[in-house]
Amino acid sequence: MGQFSFVISKRREAFLDYLLANRVTTYKQIWRDLFPGLSKSIVSRHLCKLSREEKISRFFAQGTDGKCIQVFQLGPAAFELYSHHPEVDPRVNIPRSGKIKHDLHLGDIRGTLIRCQQVQRYYTESELICLTECLEDARLDGIRRLRSDAALLLNLNDKKYFTPLEFELNHKSKSRYLEKMKDYYVEKEVTQVLYVSATKGIQAAVCEAEKQVLPPGAMPKFFFAYLKSVMSADQEIIFTNFHGQNLVLQKPLCTATLPVNRGVNRP
Numbered sequence: 001m002g003q004f005s006f007v008i009s010k011r012r013e014a015f016l017d018y019l020l021a022n023r024v025t026t027y028k029q030i031w032r033d034l035f036p037g038l039s040k041s042i043v044s045r046h047l048c049k050l051s052r053e054e055k056i057s058r059f060f061a062q063g064t065d066g067k068c069i070q071v072f073q074l075g076p077a078a079f080e081l082y083s084h085h086p087e088v089d090p091r092v093n094i095p096r097s098g099k100i101k102h103d104l105h106l107g108d109i110r111g112t113l114i115r116c117q118q119v120q121r122y123y124t125e126s127e128l129i130c131l132t133e134c135l136e137d138a139r140l141d142g143i144r145r146l147r148s149d150a151a152l153l154l155n156l157n158d159k160k161y162f163t164p165l166e167f168e169l170n171h172k173s174k175s176r177y178l179e180k181m182k183d184y185y186v187e188k189e190v191t192q193v194l195y196v197s198a199t200k201g202i203q204a205a206v207c208e209a210e211k212q213v214l215p216p217g218a219m220p221k222f223f224f225a226y227l228k229s230v231m232s233a234d235q236e237i238i239f240t241n242f243h244g245q246n247l248v249l250q251k252p253l254c255t256a257t258l259p260v261n262r263g264v265n266r267p
Contacts, residue, residue, distance in 0.1 A: 012046055019074045020082060021124045022107045026063065028070055029104075032089035053077055057159065061100040071104070073097060090249065094131050102169045106149055109167060109196060112230060113152065115236065116249035119197065120160060121153035134176050136155075141188040149248060152194065156247070167196045167227075168206070177209035184221060185213050190246070191221060194239055199228045207242050223247045 014034055019025060027047070035043050050056045059257040073096060074082075082088045097103045106124070110148035114122040128134045128144050128151060135144075139162050145149045148164035166180075182191060197203040203224050210222050223239035223246075230237055239247040 181213040
């Protein structure tokens with residue numbers, strides 16, 4: 001993302017961009033994704049300064065493991081700054097996290113998938129809504145209408161295309177899953193979807209809903225993986241549709257900060 005219209009360190013700017021994308025984050029995620037080469041005391045000093053300036057807010061919430069943990073969101077001063085940022089659409093209200101635990105898991109998923117060799121870009125839902133580069137890219141229109149959790153630009157078999165990502169933490173009703181499937185099958189430009197579920201029950205329910213809406217002779221769009229499998233994979237992450245076909249994302253042998261990319265994806 002471009003420069004703010006005032007002096008701010010690159011590290012703090014990167015952190016604010018990171019929070020704009022993820023909505024909510026933990027100290028562990030910040031240090032892992034942005035500043036693994038810095039001492040934790042230096043990272044803490046940056047966070048304290050941003051908190052004093054009301055660019056971030058800190059509070060306690062339930063973490064991904066169910067324990068109470070300190071989390072961070074953009075503060076009121078940051079929302080005001082981004083309302084004048086040249087690469088953020090001023091007509092859009094920057095979304096806040098309404099599902100802390102869900103969004104913390106999404107932050108971990110992003111931190112894993114964005115390092116995979118086939119992932120060229122990773123845009124979170126907030127970025128899809130707010131960034132002018134996303135709003136001006138017609139390839140993302142369908143994904144934005146679907147309100148997907150993220151959009152990944154994948155390079156598979158020398159072909160590049162955007163693929164939506166959905167993450168489901170809690171089981172919902174059959175009617176909700178059927179409605180979601182119908183919405184995805186209406187969007188003809190969306191040819192495949194990565195779906196991460198927290199439990200086998202969720203995956204089974206979504207898979208059954210897809211079978212009910214799948215047109216005769218059509219190939220299923222949804223490729224599934226369990227959250228635990230995504231986060232624990234060593235070399236490759238395997239998504240599978242209900243026909244048994246795989247979509248494989250390979251992880252690099254070593255990782256450091258998030259890959260360099262435009263906007264909030266840069267370290």
